[in-house]
Amino acid sequence: MLTQEKIRCDACPVMCFIADGKSGACDRYANENGEIIRLDPLVILNNQIEKGEQVKPFLKADWNGETTENDNTFITAIGSGTTYPDYKPAPFIFNSKVDGADFITVVTEAIFSYCGVKIKIDTDRHLGSERAIVRHKGEAIGHVMTSEYGSQMLSLGGVDHLTGGTKVEGRVTCEALMNLCNKEAIELSIDEGLTVIVQAGKPPIIEGIEETKMRVGCGSATIGMFASQWFGLVDEVVVVDDHITGVVSEHQAGKVLDWKSTGISVKGRRSTPGRYFQVANPGTGWGGTDIQDPLTILGTWNEKKGAVPGLTILMVSTTGENYSYYELDNELIPKKKKLPANLKSSVELIKENCEPALCTVMFVGGAGGSLRSGVTKNPIQLTKSVKNNETNITCGGAKTYIWPGGGITLMVDVHEMPDNSFGYVPTPAIVAPLEFTIDRNKYKSIGGHTTKIRSKKDIIENGGEYGNKKSFLS
Ligand code: SF4
Incomplete structure (x- = not known):
């Protein structure tokens, strides 16, 4: 009773x-x-x-x-x-x-x-600029942090959002943290950036599209890893990457193989031989840039430095998901051609070396x-x-x-914990x-x-x- x-x-x-x-x-x-x-x-x-x-x-x-x-x-x-x-x-x-x-x-x-989550999202796509506000249900609950190798990082929660803002901000922050820690999916939107659905141990869904692959490495690393596989099969390879775009004929890996100069020119800032920064703006296109047509990052081909009609070029992204094959015509303009079968396996190898893209949620x-x-x-x-x-x-x-x-101050991967380990109190x-x-x-x-x-x-x-x-x- x-x-x-x-x-x-x-x-x-x-x-x-x-x-x-x-x-x-x-x-x-x-x-x-x-x-x-x-x-x-x-x-x-x-x-x-x-x-x-x-x-x-x-x-x-x-x-x-x-x-x-x-x-x-x-x-x-x-x-x-x-x-x-x-x-x-x-x-x-x-x-x-x-x-x-x-x-x-x-x-x-x-x-x-005093707690929050650090989120690692395995993707090259530009989710938002460093320090951009991350929102859930319209409320500011965190910000974009410095990206890591192949991953975008977010910092959510913390006492400033839980108790330092409005009551609604605190409530929504608390709810988002608890759901993330309990391995549920939540939608986050980034100011002047993208919308992403995050769930611990699952692939991120960026603007409605599930990310499948985490890049094998930056453009320069990809050149280093696969240069010997391309040698003799193609005259030039460009690995398009928002951070470091690699060009095999100029790269040290190509030099070691005695790779011939091709007269290529790449827009962007040359860092060291065969490594270029800022070839395009960040985005959701090839290699985390905003481009859909890779030729936009190339300048004119220089005859005096080795460009000849018929020269072949492979352009590929850091996950192998985007690739195109070209031949220079008589005016030294790249013309798109079908990818030869003997190069297909090298593109597949890049894909094979990519790990599955996942979201990691660390409670701190x-x-x-x-x-x-x-x-x-x-x-x-x-x-x-x-x-x-x-x-x-x-x-x-x-x-x-x-x-x-x-x-x-402790940190734990919530994916390692039993389901529904976390709760909340309305303080919050x-x-x-x-x-x-x-x-x-x-x-x-x-x-x-x-x-x-x-x-x-x-x-x-x-x-x-x-x-x-x-x-x-x-
Ligand atoms: S007082 Fe008890 S029931 Fe009420 S919110 Fe706190 S823990 Fe929960």
């Missing part, structure tokens, strides 16, 4: 009053018969994944609920609840034996106001704040032990990268699972909450403050 009285959830600063049978503003906690419970099941993994075994989502699979203290299960923080307002010990602190050594793991769902958050009190009574000791590699941090069981310098902030694993003696020495250590069996059978047996076995 439902009771009328609302009770207060204190798992975040919003402090919702929740009626019996209802959930709070974040949909993560509810009032069940006058008790606050965590709604999602606690996710338990098989920690043999590092030895090549599969993750076992026990609470969703056929599992009889049996476990022992020394088995291979690992209780993640997903569904564990949080330590807010941080003076109390983390929801679960358990011990386990790994290869005979005694370890303690502290798990908590951390509330991050600062875990150095007050949540450390949930792990130890002396928070700086936890920071130090992380820096000394004595404490290992995982997110939902996935490996994290810890930034050098102050605090505990992102909720992410964190597990700290440390040798038992070290845990004692850093001021850990040793009286709160429990066995995994006890946690699974009896739950914790926000969970009971029913909620996480259902």
